[in-house]
Amino acid sequence: MSGGVLPVVRIQRQDFDVAAEIARLTQGRADIGAVVTFSGLCRDEQGALSALELEHYPGMAEAEIARIAAEAVERWPLQGLTAIHRHGKIAPGENIVLVVTASVHRQAAFEAANFLMDYLKSRAPFWKKEHRADGSEGGWVEAKEADDEAAGRWKSSD
Amino acid sequence: MTTRLIYFAWVRERIGMPEEDVDLPAGIETVADLLRWLKSRGEGYEHALQYPDVIRVAINQEHVEHREKIAGAREIALFPPMTGG
Numbered sequence: 001m002s003g004g005v006l007p008v009v010r011i012q013r014q015d016f017d018v019a020a021e022i023a024r025l026t027q028g029r030a031d032i033g034a035v036v037t038f039s040g041l042c043r044d045e046q047g048a049l050s051a052l053e054l055e056h057y058p059g060m061a062e063a064e065i066a067r068i069a070a071e072a073v074e075r076w077p078l079q080g081l082t083a084i085h086r087h088g089k090i091a092p093g094e095n096i097v098l099v100v101t102a103s104v105h106r107q108a109a110f111e112a113a114n115f116l117m118d119y120l121k122s123r124a125p126f127w128k129k130e131h132r133a134d135g136s137e138g139g140w141v142e143a144k145e146a147d148d149e150a151a152g153r154w155k156s157s158d
Numbered sequence: 159m160t161t162r163l164i165y166f167a168w169v170r171e172r173i174g175m176p177e178e179d180v181d182l183p184a185g186i187e188t189v190a191d192l193l194r195w196l197k198s199r200g201e202g203y204e205h206a207l208q209y210p211d212v213i214r215v216a217i218n219q220e221h222v223e224h225r226e227k228i229a230g231a232r233e234i235a236l237f238p239p240m241t242g243g
Contacts, residue, residue: 040243054242055167057235060219085242097243117243123221125235126242127167140168143239 007069007081011061013088016098025080025102032079034106036113038099044092050133052141054096056087057125068119072101075115076108083116085126115154122151161228163196165206166237169213172206182228189215190224192234206236214239 008024010016018037026032042052065083073081080102090096099116103109122143130138164177186192190210197207207213215222216235228234 056242057164057166057216057219057237060216060235063219064221121243122240124242125166125216125237125240127238128241129167140238141241143241147243 005073005078005080007066007073007083009062009065009069009082010084011056011058011065012084012086015086015095016084018095018098018100021082021084021098021100025082025100029079031104032102033104034109035100035102036106036109038097038113038117039095040097040117042090042092042094042096044133048133049092049130049138051092051131052090052096053129053131054087054090055127055129056085060125061085061087064124065120068116068123071119072112072116076101076103076112078103078108078112081112081116083120085120085124087126089131118147118150118154121147161231162233164233164235166235168238169206169236172202174202187227187229188224189217189222189226189228189234192228193224193236196236212239213237 018039022035022037026035065085069081069083078101082100084098086096099113101109101112128141130141132138160179160181162177162179165173170176186195193207193210193213196203214237217226217228217231218233
């Protein structure tokens with residue numbers, strides 16, 4: 001059922017338009033019954049943060065997300081999948097990441113979006129550095145063990 | 159053979175450069191060997207690679223384990239655990 005679904009993967013500095021990305025998957029077809037979107041935004045951490053700087057590994061970032069996306073279309077009967085990750089300086093309230101999945105029934109779209117985000121967090125080569133609101137130099141955001149565990153749970157279900 | 163090493167995030171900051179081309183000495187067979195050798199190259203490397211177990215490595219833009227052989231690698235990247243998403 002995954003045949004023919006070519007995931008859209010984009011790594012970009014500029015913002016994305018969630019509605020436009022949904023429309024890109026659904027336009028001109030009447031067979032899609034469910035669309036799930038996940039957007040990740042930059043938080044201000046109770047006013048302490050002025051921006052996040054996202055560093056990435058050009059080339060590998062695209063390749064790794066494409067590998068994760070290919071696994072998702074293999075595992076779930078999807079009709080469309082889009083993953084967009086921004087890099088550069090991102091202010092609180094702005095978008096960082098978008099995942100859109102489309103399927104006949106909701107379960108596949110929900111699960112695939114969840115899987116994609118869990119894997120993306122622990123395997124896509126991006127690193128966040130904090131810029132603090134008081135002007136002091138912030139540090140690199142530390143990886144959370146919970147994110148690795150979240151990715152690991154998709155393995156046990158094989 | 160010359161191998162390109164690429165560093166990201168605090169590994170890049172501590173080593174003090176984003177990338178370099180190196181001629182690996184004989185006997186450097188695995189990722190773990192490479193990390194051990196690099197760590198002895200100076201203060202910045204020592205600081206960056208103080209805890210080698212936390213360093214993530216990609217060969218030719220694919221994640222690998224530290225036991226992976228590096229023969230034939232064009233590009234080896236060293237970086238901290240990822241924090242995207």
